[in-house]
Every structure is written in structure tokens, then in C-alpha cells.
């Protein structure tokens with residue numbers, strides 16, 4: 001290892017150790033009386049974060065760190081990324097963890113205001129997951145829409161396909177542990193995650209009841225007005241990082257040209273008029289939703305409002321592309337700048353890991369006492 005790199009790492013380690021000590025005492029106080037509003041959320045490093053992640057959740061992460069008297073914790077949930085099938089190759093996962101941190105910093109997550117960390121580096125998440133697995137009914141997990149969608153094709157009396165793994169079935173329990181280990185009260189997530197959050201509340205309730213302790217608060221969703229951003233190539237499916245076709249999504253690192261090309265190629269229909277009709281015209285509705293979310297407007301108002309007089313899909317796509325380019329450009333430019341700051345990005349995560357460990361360990365101590373392991 002080159003001497004310069006060694007120095008950076010040893011400085012980072014010393015800083016992290018010091019942070020751990022001060023964070024441990026802070027965490028002890030926090031555990032005794034959690035803040036009234038504690039924010040927690042996560043993103044999977046399964047690829048580059050996209051416009052749907054940004055408009056549905058991440059934009060709000062940035063706003064929430066500026067509200068006073070709160071604790072704000074954001075996680076790159078790499079353990080969840082292991083549920084991907086086929087598995088994410090190790091080098092891709094390593095790069096995605098780093099690049100997700102870079103994107104989060106680029107869009108304005110400030111390590112002075114928030115704890116930004118890597119989930120797998122905080123063992124209390126999986127320790128609590130086991131305890132929670134022991135109070136979670138199989139029936140609850142069977143009802144999860146995401147599981148049903150993936151398991152859907154197999155009849156009830158046959159074994160699920162080999163591609164369906166326990167990790168995918170149980171991952172909502174790990175998600176509950178991610179939230180409850182920080183005793184979070186508010187979780188900014190896209191609409192697609194609401195069912196899992198409801199499950200986290202059910203799990204918290206049953207734990208508190210079984211062990212006669214009021215340990216876990218009931219976490220509430222914090223939603224944005226941008227509900228679910230759909231795929232550009234199939235407007236009936238949500239925009240997704242792991243979708244095989246990169247034309248289906250706008251990555252937050254895409255160039256202006258790539259964005260414009262992808263929006264020009266978005267699936268719409270043969271009607272030239274611009275109307276808000278999500279049921280019958282999902283492609284047009286998705287473009288209007290994108291425009292509205294970027295400008296903070298109501299999509300239904302656009303045909304008679306800001307986009308009045310726009311006729312033809314090419315013209316609509318041009319307007320949407322301009323607006324998306326303006327939204328993505330500052331994030332991408334900062335992301336590219338951070339490409340030259342690798343050591344800084346690593347240090348932010350290492351320091352965040354230490355602070356998160358201290359907070360999570362304090363809750364884990366309480367869990368062990370509550371269940372009788374200590």
C-alpha cells in the first residue's frame with residue numbers, strides 16, 4: 001500500500017475511533033430518550049441511483065436534514081443488495097457502494113448533518129433481524145406484494161422456483177431491523193415501500209407486546225408528492241436500477257445527451273394530444289409526472305397549465321427532456337467532481353459507520369436485556 005494511502009487510512013481510523021468514543025456516550029443518552037423525530041432511510045447499491053429514486057425519496061432526504069431538532073440517519077443497504085438474482089458481482093457491488101455514497105453526497109447529503117453509512121458494517125442490524133424474525137409470522141411475509149410478484153407464477157401446491165431465496169422472502173424483516181435499531185420515528189420512502197413499513201410497525205408492536213416494553217416507536221412514512229416514477233420503456237412497471245435495459249431509466253449520472261435520447265425514446269401512444277389519463281395513457285402520464293415532479297407541480301394541471309398548447313409527443317418529450325436535464329445536471333456535475341475525491345468519500349463512510357455502530361449498539365443492548373439474553 002502506498003505511504004500516502006496508509007496515512008489517509010490511519011488518519012481516518014483515528015478519527016473514526018475518536019468519533020466512536022464520543023458517539024458512544026451520545027448514543028447512551030439518545031437511547032435513554034430518543035429524539036421526538038428520528039429520520040432513517042436507505043438505498044440499495046444495486047446500480048446507479050436513478051431519477052425515480054431521486055424524485056420519490058432522495059430529494060426528500062436532503063430537505064429533511066435541514067429541519068431542526070432531529071437525528072438523521074441514511075444507509076447504503078448493501079446486505080439487501082445480496083437478494084438480487086442473479087447475484088451482483090463482487091466488484092460491481094464494491095463500486096456501487098462507493099458510487100451510491102458519491103451520488104448521495106453529490107445531491108446534498110451533508111455528513112455534518114446526517115449519519116451516512118454502509119449497512120453491513122453495523123452488525124447490530126443482522127443481530128436484531130434474527131430477534132425480529134422470531135416474532136414475525138410467515139403469513140405476514142407471504143402477503144408482501146413484492147414477494148408475491150416474484151413468487152407469483154408458482155402454484156400454491158408446488159415449491160417456489162429455485163431462484164427464489166430465503167433472503168428475498170425475509171428481507172422485509174431486515175428492513176424492519178434497519179429502522180428499529182435506530183428507534184426511528186419517520187422513514188422517507190417511495191410509495192413502493194409503504195407495505196414494508198406497515199410490516200415494520202406490526203413487528204415493532206408484537207415485539208413491544210411480547211416483551212412488555214415500549215422500546216420501539218411506530219415508524220411513520222414520509223412521502224413526496226412524486227409517487228411512483230415508471231419505466232420509460234414500460235410505463236406499467238416502476239423505474240428500477242436493476243432493470244436489464246438502461247433505456248428504461250434516467251441515471252443521475254447520465255449526460256444531457258443521454259437523458260434527451262432516453263426521453264425521446266420513451267414509450268407513449270399514437271394520440272398527439274397531451275392529456276392527463278394515467279389509466280388509458282400511462283406513457284404520457286409518466287412523462288407528465290416527471291415534468292411535474294421536477295418542477296414541483298401537480299401533473300393533472302399541466303395540460304391546461306404550464307404545458308397548454310403543447311401538441312405532439314415529440315414536442316412534449318422535448319419539454320420534459322429540458323426539465324429533467326436541468327434537474328439532473330447539478331447532481332451529475334458534483335458527482336463527477338467527487339470522482340477525484342475517493343479518499344474523502346471513503347472517510348465519510350468510515351466515520352458514518354462508526355457513528356451508526358455506536359447508535360445501533362445502544363439499542364441492541366436494550367434488546368438483549370428486554371428478551372433476557374443479558
Ligand code: AQP
Pocket residue numbers: 042043044045046052053054055056057058188189190191192193226227228229230238239240241242243
Ligand atoms: N420508480 C420509483 N419511483 C419513486 N420512488 C422510487 N424508489 C425506488 N424506485 C422508485 C424509492 O427510492 C428509494 C431507494 O430505493 P431502493 O434502492 O432502496 O430500492 P428499490 O425500491 O428496490 O429501488 P430500485 O431502483 O427499484 O432498485 P432495484 O432495481 O435494485 O430493486 C426507496 O425509498 C424507494 O421507495
